[in-house]
Amino acid sequence: MAIRIKQPSVLPGFGLTLGYTIFYLSVIVLIPLSAMFIRAGSLGLGELWEVITSPRVLAAYKLTFGASLVGALLNAVFGFLVAWVLVRYTFPGKRIVDAAVDLPFAMPTAVSGIALVAVYSPSGWIGRYLEPLGIKAAYTPLGVTIALTFIGLPFVVRTLQPALEDLEAEVEEAAASLGATRWQTLRYVIIPTVLPAMLTGFTLAFARAVGEYGSVVFISGNLPMKTEIVPLLIITKLEQYDYAGATALGATMLVISFAILLTINVLQWWSTRHKRGA
Amino acid sequence: MAGTITLRKSAAGTPVRLATGESTAVRWLLIGISLTFLTLFLFLPLAAVFVEAFRKGVGAYLQSFNDPAAYAAIRLTLLVTAIALPLNLVFGLAASWAIGKFEFRGKQLLITLIDLPFAVSPVISGLIYVLLYGIHGWFGPWLAERGIQVIFAVPGIVLATIFVTFPFIAREVIPLMQEQGTEEEQAAITLGASGWQTFFRVTLPNVKWAVLYGVILCNARAMGEFGAVSVVSGHIRGKTNTMPLHVEILYNEYNFVAAFAVASLLALLALVTLVLKSLIEWRTRVQHDQEEPS
Numbered sequence: 001m002a003i004r005i006k007q008p009s010v011l012p013g014f015g016l017t018l019g020y021t022i023f024y025l026s027v028i029v030l031i032p033l034s035a036m037f038i039r040a041g042s043l044g045l046g047e048l049w050e051v052i053t054s055p056r057v058l059a060a061y062k063l064t065f066g067a068s069l070v071g072a073l074l075n076a077v078f079g080f081l082v083a084w085v086l087v088r089y090t091f092p093g094k095r096i097v098d099a100a101v102d103l104p105f106a107m108p109t110a111v112s113g114i115a116l117v118a119v120y121s122p123s124g125w126i127g128r129y130l131e132p133l134g135i136k137a138a139y140t141p142l143g144v145t146i147a148l149t150f151i152g153l154p155f156v157v158r159t160l161q162p163a164l165e166d167l168e169a170e171v172e173e174a175a176a177s178l179g180a181t182r183w184q185t186l187r188y189v190i191i192p193t194v195l196p197a198m199l200t201g202f203t204l205a206f207a208r209a210v211g212e213y214g215s216v217v218f219i220s221g222n223l224p225m226k227t228e229i230v231p232l233l234i235i236t237k238l239e240q241y242d243y244a245g246a247t248a249l250g251a252t253m254l255v256i257s258f259a260i261l262l263t264i265n266v267l268q269w270w271s272t273r274h275k276r277g278a
Numbered sequence: 279m280a281g282t283i284t285l286r287k288s289a290a291g292t293p294v295r296l297a298t299g300e301s302t303a304v305r306w307l308l309i310g311i312s313l314t315f316l317t318l319f320l321f322l323p324l325a326a327v328f329v330e331a332f333r334k335g336v337g338a339y340l341q342s343f344n345d346p347a348a349y350a351a352i353r354l355t356l357l358v359t360a361i362a363l364p365l366n367l368v369f370g371l372a373a374s375w376a377i378g379k380f381e382f383r384g385k386q387l388l389i390t391l392i393d394l395p396f397a398v399s400p401v402i403s404g405l406i407y408v409l410l411y412g413i414h415g416w417f418g419p420w421l422a423e424r425g426i427q428v429i430f431a432v433p434g435i436v437l438a439t440i441f442v443t444f445p446f447i448a449r450e451v452i453p454l455m456q457e458q459g460t461e462e463e464q465a466a467i468t469l470g471a472s473g474w475q476t477f478f479r480v481t482l483p484n485v486k487w488a489v490l491y492g493v494i495l496c497n498a499r500a501m502g503e504f505g506a507v508s509v510v511s512g513h514i515r516g517k518t519n520t521m522p523l524h525v526e527i528l529y530n531e532y533n534f535v536a537a538f539a540v541a542s543l544l545a546l547l548a549l550v551t552l553v554l555k556s557l558i559e560w561r562t563r564v565q566h567d568q569e570e571p572s
Contacts, residue, residue, distance in 0.1 A: 006382040011463050017376040021388070024369045032406035035416060039409055066558055078315045085312040089305050097313070098402025099556045101453050106548035106555075109400075110522040114529050115323035117328050118538075125322060130550055146491075150319050166565035172298045172428045182300060210398025213505035214522070218529070231321040232399035235509060238405065244413055250402045265390075 040251035043244055046273070049250040057233065058222055063141055064230045068209035071148035076202045077173070079156030080194075086157070087164040101157045104150050109214025116219045117145055135174065139221030140221075144229065147216045152205030163197035196271030200264055205261040304336045327545045331538035342539035350516040351524035351540070354432070357522060359500040362439040366496055370447030371489070375477070380454025380465065389452065403441045403501065404509025407434055430512030438506040443499045447492030454488045455481070487565075491558050498551040502544055 006014060015129075021264065040048065051057065085091075088097050120127045120137040128138050162251050167190065175185040191198075213231040220227040230253055237246040286552070300308070332339050342348065373392060395403065411428035412418050421428060428434045462484070466476040504522040511518045519527065521540055528537035537568055 005384075006380055009380055009460070011379050011456055011460060011468070011476075012465050013375060013477075014380050017372040018382070021369065021373040021376050021392075023366075024372075024390075028437070029391065029443055032410050033394070033398070033412050036406045037400070072438045079355070081308060082312045084315065085309050088299075089309055095556070097316060097550050100316065100324075100550055102555065103324060103548065106498050106502075107324075108504060108541075108548065110504040110520050110525050111327060111502070111544045112323060113524065114537060114541060115326045115330075115545075120324040125326060126318070129395045143498060147510075148324070150477045153319060156350070169298060176298055185298075190368070199363070202392055205305075209438075211402070211507075212376050213399065213401050228459060229398050231505065234401050234405060238509065238563065241414075243412075246405060247409060250399075250405045254401060255395045257399065 002018050010229050030273035036247055036254070037245045037251055042173070043248055047244065048252075051245050054254050056228070057223045057230075057249065060230045061227050063144060063227065064210055066142040067141060067205050067229075068149050068152075070145050071152050071209050072202050072206040074145075074149045074154040075152045075205045076198060079153060079201060079205075080160055080198060082153075083157045083160035083164055087161055101152050104152075104215075105124070107240075109151070110218075112150060112215040113147065113218035116143075116150065116215065120146055120219060132189045138219050139223075139227060141227060143219040144216055144227060147219050148212060150210050151215050152209050155204035155208060156198070156201035159197045160194060164196040167193060196267060200267050200271070203260060203267065204263050206258060207264070209214070211257060232235040324545065327538055327541050330534060331542040333538075334535050338535050339539050339542075342536035346520070347516045347534070348435060348524060348536070348540060351519045351521045352543075353433070354519065355501050355521040357457055358432070358436050358439050359497060361436050362443055363493065363496055364442055366447055366490075367493060369444075370451055370492060371482075372450045374451040374455045374485070375481070377452050379460050379481075389507070392448050392452075393445050395441055398441075400442060400503065400505025403439045403506035407437050407441075407510055411437075415444045427508050430514070430518060432518065434510035435518060437508050438510045439500050439503055441504050442503050443496045446491065446496035446499065450492035450495075451485050454485050458484055487558055487562050492556065494551055494554050494558070498547060501547055527570045 001031075043051075043126075048197055054107050081169075082101065086094065107115075117124065118137055119125045119131075122128065122131045122136070123139065124138070124151060130137050135142070137146060171189055172185055175189045176182075179190070211231060213229075213235075217232055220229060220232075222228055222232055230249060234246050236247065238241075288374075299305075314529075324564050338454045376382075377389060382522065408429050410417055411421060411434065413422060413429070418429075426433075428437070461482050463476050467473075471479070496570070502522055503520075504526070507520055508526070510525060511520070511523055513519060513523060515527065521544055524540045525537050525544070528534075528540065
């Protein structure tokens with residue numbers, strides 16, 4: 001052995017466990033994922049470009065990324081508020097509220113999907129009051145945004161909570177004793193400190209929203225060019241045996257997801273360095 | 279960990295001074311806005327599931343389950359979970375032993391790759407298996423010759439479920455094993471314990487709550503997965519429909535009470551998951567406090 005891969009240890013089982021880990025990872029994740037990229041690669045650039053720039057696909061991209069962005073922004077604002085309230089204040093039922101934040105994680109997406117329709121459709125619990133105001137929630141881009149906001153909420157709250165808990169009281173006291181108003185302390189001291197966590201949560205929520213399927217398809221109405229999201233378009237293409245089209249769309253989506261994942265890692269690296277520097 | 283909890287307690291327990299806190303009115307305003315937001319997005323949809331399920335009374339609700347297709351869906355969901363969960367558990371323990379107890383090159387890359395399925399859309403998680411095992415896939419013709427059907431059959435559903443729940447247990451246990459180091463294991467080995475004895479008597483008891491936590495999350499996702507399973511299932515009633523897929527079919531047939539009735543079981547599963555999750559979080563927090571009294 002020219003290069004030593006593993007540092008010596010008295011514990012047994014390294015070869016067995018690492019070997020199994022790599023085997024299982026390859027069979028379940030790596031080989032299937034690379035199969036898709038190899039197939040997308042065999043399409044040829046011309047065909048790939050044709051698929052991903054057709055009007056229907058472009059409309060789906062616009063809706064998926066647009067609604068995901070709005071949803072993630074809504075979550076950044078309200079998620080911060082929820083995290084703040086949960087960390088700083090006490091109120092009756094706080095523990096239940098805290099646990100309920102994870103509901104979008106735990107609830108099967110199809111169940112969330114039909115539940116959101118029951119609430120936001122024109123005859124639904126809230127939808128019926130929106131209808132007279134001229135607001136159509138379900139079966140419009142607004143409905144897609146509502147579903148994607150639902151699905152992204154826990155990401156922002158759960159990344160912000162520890163960051164807010166770690167805030168040192170001394171810093172706020174110092175700001176106050178130097179004459180800062182509460183608002184100035186929030187604007188210039190608290191938000192800049194938790195910004196890396198906020199960005200991480202925002203990016204996670206955005207990434208989840210872009211790929212989301214189950215909670216969206218019921219409330220979106222699935223009209224081509226209008227309320228059709230990319231994951232649904234992939235399924236439609238598969239059902240029409242358009243494997244090339246589905247592969248091309250899937251591969252581009254995945255590249256975008258990986259780019260987002262990379263951003264998260266850079267953000268985390270930046271925030272740990274930030275913390276160490278402070 | 280203990281420090282942050284103390285901070286939270288004192289922040290909650292002592293009266294807030296205005297210089298570093300908010301006035302009561304502002305506080306209640308912020309709490310009000312938060313709760314309104316959560317009601318609109320979380321509590322109302324959750325309540326809607328149960329209200330819609332019981333809309334036509336308890337009789338109609340129970341009648342929804344008097345359907346062979348519903349039973350078949352429940353059975354299939356349990357079967358798929360019973361296969362996917364143990365496989366991912368063994369993988370999670372193996373991966374965390376290798377990563378947590380040894381130093382080797384490429385460790386960070388391996389951890390990133392294990393997290394990969396979280397970054398993949400559920401629909402793509404199904405698509406990749408269609409491209410491998412479908413009739414037009416790489417291994418499709420070979421499998422068809424031997425009469426083995428993966429896609430639009432149970433094996434495909436199991437594979438897609440394993441994929442989407444792949445990181446759950448590993449990512450809970452790896453950081454804990456890394457944090458705990460190898461001293462206790464080294465002591466056990468030095469005292470003559472075998473590798474398996476060390477693992478089952480020393481390592482596993484130390485990480486059991488993290489394992490349980492991962493198992494609970496993995497279980498919830500495995501039973502509730504919709505997108506990935508939808509792509510590979512083929513939607514054959516009574517044969518390849520899991521519970522979430524059965525909900526979709528009933529819903530699209532305008533059989534709302536039955537759809538919400540099956541959905542209510544899944545929502546119940548979600549609630550039980552949240553309760554167990556909170557209990558484990560609370561337990562580990564108490565344990566932490568006892569270990570490092572502040």
